Amino acid sequence: MYLKHKIYGKLFNLFTKFSINDKQISFILDSSESFKGNLDYIKKEFEKRGDFQFNFFYKDKLSFSSFKRLATSRYVFLNDNFFPLAFMNFKKDTKVIQLWHAPGAFKKFGASSDNKSRNILGKISRNIDYLITSSDNIEDYYSEAFQINKSKIKSLGLPRADYYFKNHNLDKLRDNFDSKYPIAKNKKIVLYAPTFRDNPENNNVFNFLDLEKFNRELGDEYILVLRLHPKIKKFFKDKIEVNQEYVDCSDFKNEQELLLISDVLISDYSSIMIEFALLDKPIIFFTYDYDTYMSEDRGFYFDFKENVPGPVVYTTDELIAEIKNNDFDKNKISEFRKTQFNATDGEASKRVVDFLLNDGGKNG
Structure with a gap:
């Protein structure tokens, strides 16, 4: 059922032999740039922090060079489901962050509404380091929907909500x-x-x-x-x-x-x-x-x-x-x-980037 995603993952894994570029950040999205808002706000926040290199990885426009840039990124952000992630083996120094495009929790989604998706979502979530949500109150819902361990869920806010x-x-x-x-x-x-x-x-x-x-x-x-x-x-x-x-x-x-x-x-x-x-x-x-x-x-x-x-x-x-x-x-x-929302202060993007640059809260 997931043959094409497995092939996609195996192709990507060929490029993980290259060294990580600590200044490289990748954003996974489709060529129509759907759900780009969170990614844009995270990019703007990183731009304030130093001389980072940004790579937009279009999942429906593949090339060897795009695979290499993704595989050598220090941080990888996505804002939607990406099934090949279940079969991709990022290096341990790469952090993969799911920002998710929908605010809060309202309609059931993911494994909460589709039992058949539990297995593949669980495999994807094993390769996600952090899932960013907007509130402690919705962590249980997201844990079920993504089949992800709650320890990986960080309620830091919705980056694109900083706009308001x-x-x-x-x-x-x-x-x-x-x-x-x-x-x-x-x-x-x-x-x-x-x-x-x-x-x-x-x-x-x-x-x-x-x-x-x-x-x-x-x-x-x-x-x-x-x-x-x-x-x-x-x-x-x-x-x-x-x-x-x-x-x-x-x-x-x-x-x-x-x-x-x-x-x-x-x-x-x-x-x-x-x-x-x-x-x-x-x-x-x-x-x-x-x-x-x-x-x-x-x-x-x-x-x-x-x-x-x-x-x-x-x-x-x-x-x-x-x-x-x-x-x-x-x-x-x-x-x-x-x-x-835990906080409504326009500081969500800052909290996410602070958290990552602080190595997930380990430094300081």
């Missing part, structure tokens, strides 16, 4: 957005970011959200901004067209910038809400297919209705009413945030 603690010119960001999407000018942004459903008929979100009614009731004050999950965009975008005003930001390059300028988030079962909770702004959970999703999907690490940091609604009318009422429990958002 920088000084941003919000007026300029909003002006740039309005210039690109003039219909949004002078209106509050309601960002709708639905996740992908395995049930195809439930992915056409405007079959469930009555945009005409939304605009009639709220259009003077709000504009709906749609941010489709990549899988929805790939398979269903052509079907998601309506003759009503809204902004399609599915291809908007900087998702974090979009979160920063949005006034309200409409989520469902997407972990995007964990990041948005850092901003202390309203979140509404529009779960029009709740019963189907709960019975057919992978499940959650906690009771959905009881623990999500905002009201759960099922219809357009309920959604509109929540936005109109504007009576959101910020204390619930704050309490939820505490379960997902």
Whole structure:
């Protein structure tokens, strides 16, 4: 089943005879540079510390030179699953760090939702030195999901979340957005970011959200901004067209910038809400297919209705009413945030790099 990954690993292992370059750092990613945010922040932090050499190892663009640079790196970071890692034998002086792209713990993933993956994930995790998470509260979930020993889990924070603690010119960001999407000018942004459903008929979100009614009731004050999950965009975008005003930001390059300028988030079962909770702004959970999703999907690490940091609604009318009422429990958002992050200070990247340069806390 994993033959191609075994071959990949054996090819890589030919290059481990070369000496480690203590100043070389590699980042494993795909050629589309998916989930790059954490890697970028770690790179910026290392740049502050000295004259390091950075290597982006594209797992779908192989060459002997790329294998050699990876094999001779002092630190190797990844932000997603990489199955060949189960069969790769890095030298003992190389540290392999899994940053993982999703914030916190919400939907079950990895071995928590797929028993068949336990064996391969366990093999991968044996070759990971550290798994970085955002909170002590979620370590058990990550241990199960990755089949990794808890001693390797370090709750140092989500590096890309440092973005929200920088000084941003919000007026300029909003002006740039309005210039690109003039219909949004002078209106509050309601960002709708639905996740992908395995049930195809439930992915056409405007079959469930009555945009005409939304605009009639709220259009003077709000504009709906749609941010489709990549899988929805790939398979269903052509079907998601309506003759009503809204902004399609599915291809908007900087998702974090979009979160920063949005006034309200409409989520469902997407972990995007964990990041948005850092901003202390309203979140509404529009779960029009709740019963189907709960019975057919992978499940959650906690009771959905009881623990999500905002009201759960099922219809357009309920959604509109929540936005109109504007009576959101910020204390619930704050309490939820505490379960997902040890610290919310914009210092996650610094903690990760400090930890590594301190040899995992052994020096000092």
